[in-house]
Amino acid sequence: KAGVTQTPRYLIKTRGQQVTLSCSPISGHRSVSWYQQTPGQGLQFLFEYFSETQRNKGNFPGRFSGRQFSNSRSEMNVSTLELGDSALYLCASRGTGGPLSYNEQFFGPGTRLTVL
Amino acid sequence: GENVEQHPSTLSVQEGDSAVIKCTYSDSASNYFPWYKQELGKRPQLIIDIRSNVGEKKDQRIAVTLNKTAKHFSLHITETQPEDSAVYFCAASIIAGTASKLTFGTGTRLQVTL
Numbered sequence: 001k002a003g004v005t006q007t008p009r010y011l012i013k014t015r016g017q018q019v020t021l022s023c024s025p026i027s028g029h030r031s032v033s034w035y036q037q038t039p040g041q042g043l044q045f046l047f048e049y050f051s052e053t054q055r056n057k058g059n060f061p062g063r064f065s066g067r068q069f070s071n072s073r074s075e076m077n078v079s080t081l082e083l084g085d086s087a088l089y090l091c092a093s094r095g096t097g098g099p100l101s102y103n104e105q106f107f108g109p110g111t112r113l114t115v116l
Numbered sequence: 117g118e119n120v121e122q123h124p125s126t127l128s129v130q131e132g133d134s135a136v137i138k139c140t141y142s143d144s145a146s147n148y149f150p151w152y153k154q155e156l157g158k159r160p161q162l163i164i165d166i167r168s169n170v171g172e173k174k175d176q177r178i179a180v181t182l183n184k185t186a187k188h189f190s191l192h193i194t195e196t197q198p199e200d201s202a203v204y205f206c207a208a209s210i211i212a213g214t215a216s217k218l219t220f221g222t223g224t225r226l227q228v229t230l
Contacts, residue, residue: 031216043205043220055215090159094216103148103211105218107159
């Protein structure tokens with residue numbers, strides 16, 4: 001099975017712009033979560049989607065939003081970018097069937113966003 | 117919400133020695149505790165996990181222990197090797213049906229020296 005993929009891998013934007021990141025989960029996985037990783041704050045949960053519905057949300061401002069499509073692919077959008085949004089954005093997919101494997105989250109390679 | 121504390125932030129051991137990383141969590145409802153290893157420039161990868169109905173789990177040189185009463189869990193790596201050098205993250209989660217939210221510790225940078 002192909003792993004979790006994310007596009008683009010690198011992105012440079014300026015303050016005030018908006019950005020959309022994409023995540024394709026492992027085939028058959030219906031849960032997609034997004035995390036922000038920074039040296040100072042570590043890995044922080046943004047939100048989780050399952051069957052096109054947001055199931056969990058972290059403590060991020062409304063500028064951060066996401067959605068999931070019927071094929072389980074997910075996008076994350078950040079509007080009105082700030083310098084502090086520079087980070088590695090990771091998505092992770094999770095299977096939700098079966099007692100042995102449904103918990104593990106498989107991470108993608110991340111999108112490195114730099115805001116200038 | 118859940119809060120996970122992880123110690124130490126850096127750990128240096130000699131090859132062959134053991135390494136122990138400790139985490140505490142705040143939400144007694146958390147029922148799933150994974151450990152991730154992240155090598156430089158790479159994605160986090162699950163190395164071992166434990167559920168709240170189990171006190172200990174072992175996989176070759178890696179073991180995890182969970183004390184639900186004290187709300188802490190630990191990662192033990194024995195016979196460390198240079199390839200164990202990486203950042204290790206603990207996490208806690210409440211798995212409820214189709215929903216899950218991982219709260220991560222701040223990470224431990226493990227350096228295994230020759």
